[in-house]
Amino acid sequence: MTTVTTAPETAAADHRRVEHRPSLARLTGVELRKLVDTRAGRWLLITIGLVSAVIVTLQLVYAPDDEQTFANFFTPSLVPVGFLLPVLGILSITSEWSQRTALTTFALVPRRERVIAAKLVAVVLAALASVLTSLAVAAVGTLVSSATGGAGSWQFDRMLLLHAAVFQVATALIGAGFGLLLLHSPLAIVVYLVLPIVWSVLGELVRPLHRVAGWLDTNLTMEPLFTAEVTAGQWQRLAVSLLVWLVVPLVAGLVRTMRREVT
Amino acid sequence: MIAVQQLTKRYGRHTAVEDVSFHCEPGTVTGFLGPNGAGKSTTMRMICGLTPPTAGTATVDGRPYRQLPNPGRTVGVLLDASAQHAGRTGREALAVAAATMGVDRRRVGELLDRVGLGPTAARRRVRAYSLGMRQRLGLAHALLGDPRVLILDEPANGLDPEGIFWMRGLLRDFADRGGTVLLSSHLLREVEAVADRLVVIGGGRIVAQGDKDELLAGDGAVVRARDGAALRAAMHRAGLTVSEGSDGLLVGADTETVGQVALAAGVALTELRPAGGGLEQLFLTLTATAPGPVVPATTIAEPTGEVVR
Numbered sequence: 001m002t003t004v005t006t007a008p009e010t011a012a013a014d015h016r017r018v019e020h021r022p023s024l025a026r027l028t029g030v031e032l033r034k035l036v037d038t039r040a041g042r043w044l045l046i047t048i049g050l051v052s053a054v055i056v057t058l059q060l061v062y063a064p065d066d067e068q069t070f071a072n073f074f075t076p077s078l079v080p081v082g083f084l085l086p087v088l089g090i091l092s093i094t095s096e097w098s099q100r101t102a103l104t105t106f107a108l109v110p111r112r113e114r115v116i117a118a119k120l121v122a123v124v125l126a127a128l129a130s131v132l133t134s135l136a137v138a139a140v141g142t143l144v145s146s147a148t149g150g151a152g153s154w155q156f157d158r159m160l161l162l163h164a165a166v167f168q169v170a171t172a173l174i175g176a177g178f179g180l181l182l183l184h185s186p187l188a189i190v191v192y193l194v195l196p197i198v199w200s201v202l203g204e205l206v207r208p209l210h211r212v213a214g215w216l217d218t219n220l221t222m223e224p225l226f227t228a229e230v231t232a233g234q235w236q237r238l239a240v241s242l243l244v245w246l247v248v249p250l251v252a253g254l255v256r257t258m259r260r261e262v263t
Numbered sequence: 264m265i266a267v268q269q270l271t272k273r274y275g276r277h278t279a280v281e282d283v284s285f286h287c288e289p290g291t292v293t294g295f296l297g298p299n300g301a302g303k304s305t306t307m308r309m310i311c312g313l314t315p316p317t318a319g320t321a322t323v324d325g326r327p328y329r330q331l332p333n334p335g336r337t338v339g340v341l342l343d344a345s346a347q348h349a350g351r352t353g354r355e356a357l358a359v360a361a362a363t364m365g366v367d368r369r370r371v372g373e374l375l376d377r378v379g380l381g382p383t384a385a386r387r388r389v390r391a392y393s394l395g396m397r398q399r400l401g402l403a404h405a406l407l408g409d410p411r412v413l414i415l416d417e418p419a420n421g422l423d424p425e426g427i428f429w430m431r432g433l434l435r436d437f438a439d440r441g442g443t444v445l446l447s448s449h450l451l452r453e454v455e456a457v458a459d460r461l462v463v464i465g466g467g468r469i470v471a472q473g474d475k476d477e478l479l480a481g482d483g484a485v486v487r488a489r490d491g492a493a494l495r496a497a498m499h500r501a502g503l504t505v506s507e508g509s510d511g512l513l514v515g516a517d518t519e520t521v522g523q524v525a526l527a528a529g530v531a532l533t534e535l536r537p538a539g540g541g542l543e544q545l546f547l548t549l550t551a552t553a554p555g556p557v558v559p560a561t562t563i564a565e566p567t568g569e570v571v572r
Contacts, residue, residue, distance in 0.1 A: 019332045019333050019336055019337070020332065020333055020365060021332040021333060022333060022363055022364070022365060026362070026363070026365065027363065029362065030359060030362045030363050033359060033362065034359060037351055037355050037359070038348060038350035038351055039350055040350055041350075095348070099346075099347070099348040099349060099350075100343065100345065100346035100347075101346060101347060101348050102346075103313065103342055103343055103346040104340075104346060104347070104360065104404065105363075106312075106313060107311055107312075107313065107334065107335075107340045107342070108334060108335045108360060108363045108364060109334075109363065110311075110312045110328060110329040110331070110334060111329070259315070261308075261313065261314045261315065262308070262313040262314070263308070263313075263314075
């Protein structure tokens with residue numbers, strides 16, 4: 001992959017020409033950069049950080065002292081962040097089309113699957129970074145709590161961290177999948193937000209759907225991830241729901257993106 | 264170099280590009296001419312692997328675009344100056360591209376200088392750029408990877424006359440140093456000044472291609488005088504064929520003959536120039552009927568041919 005070919009010199013270019021294919025690492029670096037180099041992207045990330053901080057602050061003020069533990073600071077911040085990460089996933093894909101940068105992006109990297117792969121890796125890294133942020137904010141909350149008479153307990157099951165990471169990565173990738181499939185920012189965001197609600201309501205209302213929802217409604221299947229213990233049955237349900245909401249849109253979206261004409 | 268072989272693109276029943284073939288050689292500027300909607304942009308997008316062709320092939324530097332390992336280092340592409348993220352600064356747009364291609368970041372500053380985007384402009388977001396500034400940024404983007412080939416779609420759009428003059432110089436220089444340039448335009452005059460070769464497309468088909476001088480060398484002259492009637496009478500007396508052009512009389516003789524006749528008749532001329540051969544007429548016909556798939560059968564060239572008159 002890193003074969004170096006020195007092309008015949010022309011008068012137009014009298015220096016050594018290196019024709020590497022851009023590595024996936026380099027492309028991922030570029031995609032991470034694109035997440036932060038616009039005002040919109042930067043504010044989305046800042047908001048994600050702020051949300052964790054606000055949640056912890058609220059708990060410091062309102063939660064009973066004995067509940068102010070590290071684990072209790074950490075878990076609640078996951079939900080609002082998990083609400084915003086899919087938006088990040090969606091926008092990282094769809095902004096190429098809405099801003100028409102796909103034209104330059106795919107002209108520079110015509111192997112579109114490599115760009116998409118780099119985007120997915122960047123989104124996963126962002127999701128993992130958000131978990132670290134939640135951890136850091138929870139740590140600050142715990143310190144403050146122990147200084148102000150709260151429980152300040154540091155007891156923390158490591159499995160909780162793993163589950164949190166799975167949760168955030170999955171939500172971010174679901175967003176990216178919706179973005180890939182729909183290739184349109186507002187449409188993807190609305191569909192992403194509305195579909196699970198519709199699904200939850202239907203699951204409640206329509207009795208035959210009730211059992212199916214237990215396997216397909218990600219709101220339900222992801223719930224166990226907020227605890228330290230997830231049973232094998234719960235993992236199975238999670239896997240099935242993610243197959244439907246994550247893998248299928250991602251694959252279908254990849255096929256669509258590969259074939260789409262860039263104008 | 265660029266080689267296009269029998270490219271065809273159909274959208275359902277509509278044929279946007281049909282059987283288009285041409286070559287662009289190193290050291291030359293090829294003007295890709297045609298009215299709006301003639302299929303120029305579609306052809307260029309097919310060359311760049313952005314639009315899958317229905318039939319036919321295109322290669323850049325001997326390889327299909329999609330097989331170029333790092334295309335930005337081989338071919339600079341500017342297909343639409345507005346296709347930049349409105350929220351990025353000009354400098355950042357180039358920095359992203361430089362990072363993708365693995366080009367030294369210092370080149371970003373060099374290129375911004377070269378296209379005349381100063382430090383203030385480079386710090387502004389593309390949203391605030393005029394079309395002319397976007398074209399300059401797009402040109403910097405195309406040149407960033409130090410390519411041997413340039414593919415530019417309507418790069419003069421939005422540039423002021425001084426900017427157009429500057430761009431011509433830049434492209435001429437690029438070609439003179441061995442580069443290959445393909446640039447499109449819907450204005451004959453715009454590419455006439457810089458192109459060595461012309462490829463004219465209308466209704467999705469190539470209607471003429473060849474050496475610019477050959478295509479433009481022509482029969483006839485355009486002539487104008489304040490006393491149009493006297494001029495016309497003089498030309499008639501000299502036995503020259505005269506027809507009413509859109510901007511003056513079209514006379515079937517070279518400028519020297521026409522000048523002599525006018526002098527002999529004592530008619531003061533306000534304008535006298537070569538008519539631009541059949542190409543100008545052809546182009547006017549195309550523009551008048553465009554956009555539409557119908558091209559007068561007499562003007563359709565053979566695949567390898569020159570203008571058919």
